[in-house]
Amino acid sequence: MSNYTININGKDKQVDVDPSTPMLWVLRDHLQMVGTKFGCGIAQCGACTIHIDDVAVRSCQLPVSAVGDQEITTIEGLSEEGDHPVQQAWLEHDVPQCGYCQAGQIMSATALLKNNPNPSDTDIDQAMNGNICRCGTYTRIKAAIKTAAKTV
Amino acid sequence: MSLVKTSYGRRSFLKSTAMAGGGLMLGFSWLASCKPSPEQVLDMPKEWFEINGYLKIGDNGLVTIMSPNPEIGQNVKTSMPMLVAEELDVDWKKVIVEQAPLNTDIFTRQIAGGSQSIRQGWDGLRMAGASAKQMLKEAAAKEWEVPVSEITTKESMIYHEGSGKSAEYGEMASKAANIAVPEEVELKDKSNFSIIGTSRKNVDGKKIVTGKPLFGLDxxxxxxxxxxxxxxxxxxxxxxxxxxxxxxxxxxxxxxxxxxxxxxxxxxxxxxxxxxxxxxxxxxxxxxxxxxxxxxxxxxxxxxxxxxxTFMGWSGDNTFEKAVPAGKENSPAHVEKMKKVAVQSAETVRKDGDPEKAFKNAAKVIERSYTAPFLAxxxxxxxxxxxxxxxxxxxxxxxxxxxxxxxxxxxxxxxxxxxxxxxxxxxxxxxxxxxxxxxxxxxxxxxxxxxxxxxxxxxxxxxxxxYGNYRPAYHALYRAALDEDNNLIGFHVRAGGIPESPLFANRFPAGAIENYLAESWTIDSNITVGAFRAPRSNFIAGAEQSFLDEVAEAAGKDPIEFRLDLLDKAQKAPVGENNDYEAKRYAGVLKLVREKSNWENGAGENVHRGVSAYFCHNSYVANVLDLVMEDDKPVVEKVYCAVDCGIVVNPIAATNLVEGGSVDGIGHAMFSGLTFKDGVPEQKNFDRYRLIRHSEAPKAIDVHFVKSDIDPTGLGEPPFPPIMGALANALYKATGQRHYDQPYISNKEIIG
The missing domain is CATH 3.30.365.10 (Aldehyde oxidase/xanthine dehydrogenase, molybdopterin binding domain)
Structure with a gap:
């Protein structure tokens, strides 16, 4: 076990965990931040997507020991009131069905728009291809990203 | 308007009402554990008054409606309370929805399955709302000393026109809680609906997009x-x-x-x-x-x-045995076994006319076989x-x-x-x-x-x-007999699976063909299986609709016209008695998709179209799917969906379900499969098990509903099966090759 201080959503958090513990489980089990979801554990489904310095990262494959002083953003920290343009676009398009993958989808979409404010369909496909939605809400997600792009 | 009794058989439908002794306290202890949504922007009432098991009304007019059934993404947590709210005449903005506790004394059929939540909740949920509204009206009539027949309600307000008196629901809630449950209530005429049929967004939407703990894992x-x-x-x-x-x-x-x-x-x-x-x-x-x-x-x-x-049956009164053979099973051996069994005659489930004679006298016989793997x-x-x-x-x-x-x-x-x-x-x-x-x-x-x-x-x-309860592996053999004038005079389906058969013997085209034979078989397995979105239909629809496409082609007929001719016969002179579909509604979705896809004029150069239609879980869906080939890969440009599910309760969510079912169906038919080697699943995670991803989804999905005032039926499952047939038929147009075995695209290509 080792002590880590990690900056999450602008706040320093302390955890005492094994260095190999993925950030996904640090968030979910040790910090009770459960918005970041467990889907596959091998970075194939995107449900656990968080931001490290504004880049989308699969937290299930990111050991806590590798975080250092980089800044982490999770779905809980995307906006204070839940009114980030991407979140608003998701509500406007009524995207979710079961909703389980959507936090990861939103985190991937937000990182995309940060780096590419006007993504083409191909840009969206490429950036979002690592996020699986078994309910099949892909067309709505694409529409929501385009709506959000107008306001981000 | 219709008058309905508020009791079903031996038990009163609305049990809880008279519990609020003194009119102030809640009746059921379980209500105490239901906390209002914390982020709700509305001010919480000081007191809640329980009107019946389905709802309680706060002193400030806020209404909590219990959503009885499990929410799995089919959006019942929004659409079921909409049914209550409609008859209650409540302002939807003042509604809070909570997941009801498991209590089958109050709530009937708390199951998420068979696309039945809305269909089977339709009467009960509206009755709960109507009863509460009636009690509010009676409370007001008593208070104002006017006849209850002169009281009207609208958007959480109670009015008496003669005296000019009015009150908000919250003001009458405590008094309403003391009114006896009416033995009969009036339900609204469908033309007066103001919530049902209007788009209401997912009541958990905000919580979902902000990552609040909602799921079991949370x-x-x-x-x-x-x-x-x-x-x-x-x-x-x-x-x-x-x-x-x-x-x-x-x-x-x-x-x-x-x-x-x-x-x-x-x-x-x-x-x-x-x-x-x-x-x-x-x-x-x-x-x-x-x-x-x-x-x-x-x-x-x-x-x-x-x-x-030994298993207990659905009712709990009967039992049945399930064989569990020893051995470590292999997928190639499964396929071989199925092919072998499929050429032998099997259990006859339905027979109309004289199919043997029809095939013997046929000018042309078409025989094709279809397979699909296990799915997780x-x-x-x-x-x-x-x-x-x-x-x-x-x-x-x-x-x-x-x-x-x-x-x-x-x-x-x-x-x-x-x-x-x-x-x-x-x-x-x-x-x-x-x-x-x-x-x-x-x-x-x-x-x-x-x-x-x-x-x-x-x-x-x-x-x-x-460690799943997988979708079984399936096989279906189809034969069609055409006479010299290309009339379909005989039809034969022999379908089976490991370890369950996908056959629906009484579904279309049964009823439309004079000479018809349906046979069923199974092969035991120790691999556990279960219902998978639109069980059995999720294979047989694609197989049947691919086959009909091929038969239409052999008969030299337009595939939609060919189906409509059969449905016309099924409607006017149905063969047999237990036909499990309404031919008119079936034809209705085909006609609608033909119109919306501009079928007569085609999709355009280098765009390849396939059509299909299917009925399951009480709803009808037809699809036209357009695809293009890019770098030898099929790309789905557009999907047209025509749906008849009766009244559409919540259009925005219904459309979402149809879109999602289409994507899910294309994905599974195109990419997914679970194979076994010595009893071990060869795909254990998404690196080897392929699910459809963003770039593979249709670029556009165009959903249309048949306008209807028939009581609503479900949508969780019906949009899933037929698209597989439309996909197979479009792939044929694009490649010149028929696709008989799912997944249509090799599973070897792994996206990493």
């Missing part, structure tokens, strides 16, 4: 431990011995032990089936610690002998459940589609009375039929009992995918 209690299972590595195997010494000494690990989910000789409940009734539990403080300890557990496994399990459900939220079992009671919380059934299973397994089992439903990260089978609920309970502590059982994706 649930936690103080002192809760994490449990994981180790199951036999292959179907056909069982536990022989366990050496847990190393794992037990690891950091954070509380215990490692073997356990039996069900006792030997147990009569399984309808949804209890498990391939691995004895497993190893690893319990510790956190998921990561338990995951690591699992790797250090040493276990030996051995093949089991052939046996059979792959809900994005893996199986999990919370359990806290003591000597006297058990609390269980999590995602389950059959809470009522599992409550009984838990009571039986723990030897506790039913009223000592508190089973609570969370939002579910997908269901698709997987969570009908709740062995994991029982596993969690048994582990908690052993640990004498609250535990949350968590499956990894690998556990989830390699």
């Amino acid at each position: 649930y936690r209690e103080e002192g809760m431990l994490t449990a994981m299972i180790i199951h036999p590595p292959a179907f056909g195997m069982k536990l022989k011995s366990l050496d847990a010494s190393e794992a037990k000494g690891m950091s954070g690990i509380k215990d490692v032990f073997k356990f039996k989910t069900f006792e030997d000789g147990h009569t399984y409940g309808m949804f209890d089936e498990t391939a691995f009734p004895e497993m190893i539990a690893v319990v510790g403080e956190s998921v990561w610690q338990v995951m690591n300890a699992r790797k250090k557990v040493k276990a030996e496994w051995e093949p089991f002998e052939s046996h059979s399990n 459900h792959n809900t994005m939220e893996p199986m999990n459940f919370f359990a806290n079992v003591t000597d006297t009671e058990a609390k269980l919380v999590g995602p389950i589609q059959t809470p009522e059934f599992m409550e009984k299973s838990i009571a039986a397994r723990l030897g506790l009375p039913l009223d000592k089992i508190d089973l609570q439903m969370t939002r579910q990260g997908g269901g698709f039929g997987r969570r009908l089978y709740g062995h994991f609920v029982v596993e969690a309970a048994v582990i908690s009992k052993e640990m004498k502590a609250p535990v949350k059982l968590v499956y990894t994706r690998e556990d989830d995918m390699s």
Whole structure:
């Protein structure tokens, strides 16, 4: 076990965990931040997507020991009131069905728009291809990203 | 307007009302545990007045409506309360929705399955709203000393025109709680609906997009431990011995032990089936610690002998046996076996006319066979459940589609009375039929009992995918007989599967063809299977609709015209008696999709179209699918969907379900499959099991509903099966080759 201080959503958090513990489980089990979801554990489904310095990262494959002083953003920290343009676009398009993958989808979409404010369909496909939605809400997600792009 | 009785048979539909003695206090203790949504922007009332089991009204007019059924993404948590709200005449902005507790004394059929929630809740939910409205009206009439017949309501307001008096619902709530439940209530004329038929957004939307704890996996209690299972590595195997010494000494690990989910000789409940009734539990403080300890557990496994399990039927009154053969099964051998069985005659399920003669006299006979592999459900939220079992009671919380059934299973397994089992439903990260089978609920309970502590059982994706109740592997052989004028004079389907048959003998084209034969067969297997979104239809629709396309082509007819001709016959002069569809509505969706897709004029150069139509779970769906080939790969440009599900309760959500079902159907037909080698699933995670991804989804989906005032039917399943046929038929147009075996695209290509 080792002590880590990690900056999450602008706040320093302390955890005492094994260095190999993925950030996904640090968030979910040790910090009770459960918005970041467990889907596959091998970075194939995107449900656990968080931001490290504004880049989308699969937290299930990111050991806590590798975080250092980089800044982490999770779905809980995307906006204070839940009114980030991407979140608003998701509500406007009524995207979710079961909703389980959507936090990861939103985190991937937000990182995309940060780096590419006007993504083409191909840009969206490429950036979002690592996020699986078994309910099949892909067309709505694409529409929501385009709506959000107008306001981000 | 229609007058309905508020009781069903022997029991009163609305039980709870008169409970509010004194008119102020809530009747049921379980209501106390239902906390209002914390982020709700509305001010909470000081007091709630329970009107009936479905709703309570606050002194400030806020209304809480209970959503009775499990929410698995089919959006019943929004659409079911809409039915209550409609008849209550409440302003939707003043509605808070809560997941109802499991209480089948009040709520009927608390199941997420068969696309039945809206269809079977249609009368009851509206009646609950109408009864409450009637009680509010009677309270006002009493208060104002006017006849109740002169009272009207609109958007949470009560009016008496003659005296000019009015009141908000909140003002009358305490008095209404003392009014007796009316024995009869009037339901609105459908033309007066103001909520049903209008788009209302997902009531959990804000919580979902902000990452609030909603799902089973998010649930936690103080002192809760994490449990994981180790199951036999292959179907056909069982536990022989366990050496847990190393794992037990690891950091954070509380215990490692073997356990039996069900006792030997147990009569399984309808949804209890498990391939691995004895497993190893690893319990510790956190998921990561338990995951690591699992790797250090040493276990030996051995093949089991052939046996059979006894199951209780749906009603609980009857039992049936399921054979579990010994052996480690292989997918190539499965396919060979199915091909062999398919050429032999099988059990006749339906026979009209003289099919043998029709085929003998045919000018042309077309025979084709179709196959599909096992599928894993792959809900994005893996199986999990919370359990806290003591000597006297058990609390269980999590995602389950059959809470009522599992409550009984838990009571039986723990030897506790039913009223000592508190089973609570969370939002579910997908269901698709997987969570009908709740062995994991029982596993969690048994582990908690052993640990004498609250535990949350968590499956990894690998556990989830390699320990499933899968969609069976299927095979269907079709034959069609055409006469010299290309009339379809005979039709033969012989369908089967491992270990279940996909046949629906009484569905289209049964009823439309003079000489018809349907046969069914099965091959036993120890691989556990279960319902998977639109069970059986999820294969047979694609097979049948591909075959009809080929027959239409052989007959030189337009594929839509060909189907419509058959449906016309089924409508005007149906063959046989048990035809399980309405030909007129079936034809209706085909006509609508023909119009909306501009079928007559075609899709344009280099765009390849396929059509299909299917009926299942009481709803009708037709598809036209347009695809283009880019770098020799099919790209779905557009999907047109025409749907007849009667009244569309919530158009925005209904459209979402149809879009999603189309994407899901294209994905599974194109890419997905689970294969076995020596009893071991060869795909255990998304690196090898391929689900459709963003770039493979249709670029546009155009959904149209048939305008209807028929009572609504479900939408969770019906949009899923037919698209597979439209896809196969479009692929044929694009490639010149028919596609008979799913998945249509090789599964070898892995996206990383």
